[in-house]
Amino acid sequence: MRMKVLLINKFLYAKGGDAISTLQTGRLLTAKGHDVVYWGMAHAMNPDYPHQEFFVEYTDLNQPGNIKRRIAIASNILFSFDARAKINELVSNIKPDIVHLNNFAHQISPSILQVFRRHNIPTVMTLHDYKMVCASYLMVNNGKICEACKNGKYNKCFWQKCVKGSRLKSLLNTMEMYLHHKILRLYDLIDVYIAPSIFLRKKLFDMGFIKRIVYLPNFVNGTDTHLPMKTRNNRFLYFGRLAREKGLETLIRAATGMDIELHIVGAGPYEQTLKRFVKTEGINNVHFRGYKSSTELIEEISEALAVVVPSEWYENNPRAVLESFAAGTPVLGARIGGIPELVIDNETGLTFQPGDIADLKKKILYCIDNKEKVCNMGKKAQHYVRRNFNATKHYSQLIDIYNSIRQ
Numbered sequence: 001m002r003m004k005v006l007l008i009n010k011f012l013y014a015k016g017g018d019a020i021s022t023l024q025t026g027r028l029l030t031a032k033g034h035d036v037v038y039w040g041m042a043h044a045m046n047p048d049y050p051h052q053e054f055f056v057e058y059t060d061l062n063q064p065g066n067i068k069r070r071i072a073i074a075s076n077i078l079f080s081f082d083a084r085a086k087i088n089e090l091v092s093n094i095k096p097d098i099v100h101l102n103n104f105a106h107q108i109s110p111s112i113l114q115v116f117r118r119h120n121i122p123t124v125m126t127l128h129d130y131k132m133v134c135a136s137y138l139m140v141n142n143g144k145i146c147e148a149c150k151n152g153k154y155n156k157c158f159w160q161k162c163v164k165g166s167r168l169k170s171l172l173n174t175m176e177m178y179l180h181h182k183i184l185r186l187y188d189l190i191d192v193y194i195a196p197s198i199f200l201r202k203k204l205f206d207m208g209f210i211k212r213i214v215y216l217p218n219f220v221n222g223t224d225t226h227l228p229m230k231t232r233n234n235r236f237l238y239f240g241r242l243a244r245e246k247g248l249e250t251l252i253r254a255a256t257g258m259d260i261e262l263h264i265v266g267a268g269p270y271e272q273t274l275k276r277f278v279k280t281e282g283i284n285n286v287h288f289r290g291y292k293s294s295t296e297l298i299e300e301i302s303e304a305l306a307v308v309v310p311s312e313w314y315e316n317n318p319r320a321v322l323e324s325f326a327a328g329t330p331v332l333g334a335r336i337g338g339i340p341e342l343v344i345d346n347e348t349g350l351t352f353q354p355g356d357i358a359d360l361k362k363k364i365l366y367c368i369d370n371k372e373k374v375c376n377m378g379k380k381a382q383h384y385v386r387r388n389f390n391a392t393k394h395y396s397q398l399i400d401i402y403n404s405i406r407q
Contacts, residue, residue, distance in 0.1 A: 003402065004035040006096035006121075010107045012038050013045040016241060017319045018103040018128040021196075021218055025100070025126075025398070028219075028391055037094055039087065041107055054090040056083050059107045062269075074172055078179055080109040087112045091119050098402050101125040101190070105137075105176075110186040117189045122405040126194040126216075128316060132187065133207035135173040136162040140245050140313045151208040154178055187211070191405040196317035197338030203314060214401060219394035220322040222386045234368055235261040236332075237304035239297060240320050242268030247310030247334060247354060249277065254360040256283050260368070262308075265289045265300055301327040305374060306367050309333040309343075312354045317342075325385035330377035332363050346373075348381035 007029075009022035026036045042055040049055075064070045076082070099116050101123065116123045131137040134149050135157035141148070142165075148156035154177035156162075163169040180186045193213045195201035201213045238251060248270065255262040262285060264274070271288070278286050292300060301307060307324040309315070314337035321342045324331050333343035334354035343349040350366065352359040367374045 002033055002035070003029075003097040004037065004094065005029055005402075006037050006039060006091070006094070006099045007102075008039050008099065008104055008108075008112075009102040010040050010104050011043065012040040012049065013043060013047070015045070020319060021126070021128070022102045024219070024221075028395055032395060037090075037096065039090060040104070051090055051094065054086045056080070056086060056108055061106060076109055077106050077172060077176055078109070079111045081111065083108045084111040084115055088115045088118075091115055091121065096121060098406065099123045103128050103131075105131050110180050113186045113189040122402070123190050124192050124194060124401060124405065125190050126196065127200060127204070127213075128196075130200075130203070130207075130314065132193075132209045132211075133204055135170070135177045138245055138313050139203075143244060143312070145312075145314070147207065149177075149207070152182065154181075192401060194401065197315075197341055199314065199338040199341065200316050216394070216397050216401065217389055218317050218319055218322060219389050219391050220319070220326045220385060221391060222326050222382075233261075233303075233305065234259060235263060235304050236364065236367075237263045237265065237300055237307045237329075238310070239265035239292070239300065239307070240309075240318075242266050242271040242274060244270050245311065245313035246270075247312040248274055250312070250355050250357055250360065251308055251310040252278060252283065252286055254357045254364060255286060256281070258285070258361065258364060260285060260364065262286045263289050263300060263304070265292050265297065267291055297323075298327055301329050304329055305371065306349065306364075307331050308360075308364075309339060310354070310360065311336060311339065313337065315339050322385055322389055325381035325389075328378040328382040330374055330381050332360065332367070344384075347377065348384050349377055 007022060007026050009019055011019040014020050014023065026038060029036050037051060038049050040055060041058045042052065043058050059073055064073050099121050129137045130139045135154045139146055141160050141162045148160060154174050158170045158174040161167050161170050163173050193211055194216045195213050196217050198215055201215055204213060238248065240246065242248060264286065275288060301324050307320065307329055309318055309320050309331055311334050317338050321331050321333060325348060331343050331349035333339040333349060333351050335351040336354045340351055343351050345351055350363045352363050
C-alpha cells in the first residue's frame with residue numbers, strides 16, 4: 001500500500017550517521033513507490049526540497065552568538081513554538097500517513113510531537129543515541145562510560161557537568177530532560193521506537209526507558225568492490241566523526257612507531273586537538289585526509305588492510321562497520337556497545353578492549369602478519385552484510401513496523 005511518509009531529521013544533508021541513515025531511508029521508500037516529504041533545519045548544504053519554506057531556521061549550537069541569541073536558543077531547546085507552528089502548517093497541507101522521526105532534539109525540540117497526536121498521525125522514531133535516558137545523550141562523562149542518569153536521575157548531569165564540562169549547559173540539558181520526560185511526557189506520544197542495535201534496545205530498558213522498542217538495524221547498499229589480497233598494504237583507516245569518545249587518541253598511540261600508515265578521514269570537534277598531538281609527538285605515519293566524497297571514501301576503505309573503529313562510548317549500529325564490510329574490508333572494533341554484534345572475531349574482523357593501546361597494537365600486528373586470513377575475513381564480511389543488512393530485508397521490516405501502528 002502506497003504511503004505518504006513525513007521523514008524528519010534536524011540535518012538533511014550528509015552530515016553524520018543519523019542524517020545519512022535518514023536520507024538513505026527516504027531514497028529506499030521513494031524507490032518502493034511511497035511519497036516521502038522531508039522536514040528539518042534550513043541549511044546551505046541542503047538540496048532543494050519541496051515544502052522547505054516550512055523548515056525551521058538553522059541553529060549552530062557551537063556558535064550561538066550574543067546573549068539574546070543564546071537565550072532564544074535555550075528557550076527553543078526546552079520548547080520551540082516556532083517548530084510546532086511550522087510543522088502544524090506542513091502537516092495540515094500534506095496530510096501524511098505516518099511520521100518517521102530521527103534526531104530532532106535541541107535544534108527542533110519535541111514540541112512537534114503534540115502536533116502529530118492532535119492530527120492523529122502514527123509516529124515512529126529511530127534512535128541514534130541515548131538521548132532518551134541520558135541528558136548528554138552519550139552516556140559518557142569525562143571520557144568514561146557513565147550511567148548516572150539511570151531511572152530518571154537527570155540531575156546527575158548538572159552535578160557532574162556532563163555537557164562539555166559546563167555547569168550552565170548541563171543545567172539546560174537537565175531541565176530539558178525533566179520537562180520533556182517527567183512533566184510534559186512528550187515522548188509518550190511516539191507510538192514505537194526503532195533501535196538499530198540489540199545493545200541499544202537492552203541498554204534503554206536497563207536505564208528505565210520502558211517504551212515499545214523494536215530492533216531494526218541500519219542497511220547498506222552493497223558494492224562489488226573487493227581488492228585482491230596482493231594490492232592491500234600496511235594501511236589502516238578510521239573514518240567518521242572526529243570526537244573524543246571515538247577513541248582516536250588510543251588509535252593514534254597504538255599506531256605510533258609501527259610500520260603502518262594510518263589514514264584518518266572525517267572532521268569534528270576533536271580534529272585540531274588530534275592534529276596538535278600528532279605534530280607535538282612527531283608522529284609521521286598518521287595522515288589526516290579530511291572529508292571524502294562517497295566515491296573517494298569507498299576507495300579509501302577498499303585500499304585499507306582493515307578499518308579501525310576504536311570507540312570508547314556505547315556505539316549503536318555504526319555505519320562505518322557496515323560500509324567497510326560492504327567494500328570487503330574487515331574491521332578492528334572496540335568491544336563495546338553494538339560493535340561486537342557486527343565484528344565477529346576471526347570471521348568479519350577482530351575485537352579489542354576499548355581504550356587498550358596494547359591490545360589494539362596486538363590486533364594490528366596480527367593483520368600485518370596474516371594478510372591472507374585478513375583478506376578472507378573481508379570476503380566473509382562482505383557476504384555477511386549482503387545477507388543480513390540489505391535494503392530488501394530492511395524495507396520489509398520497516399513496512400511491517402509502519403503497518404503495526406497504522407491499524
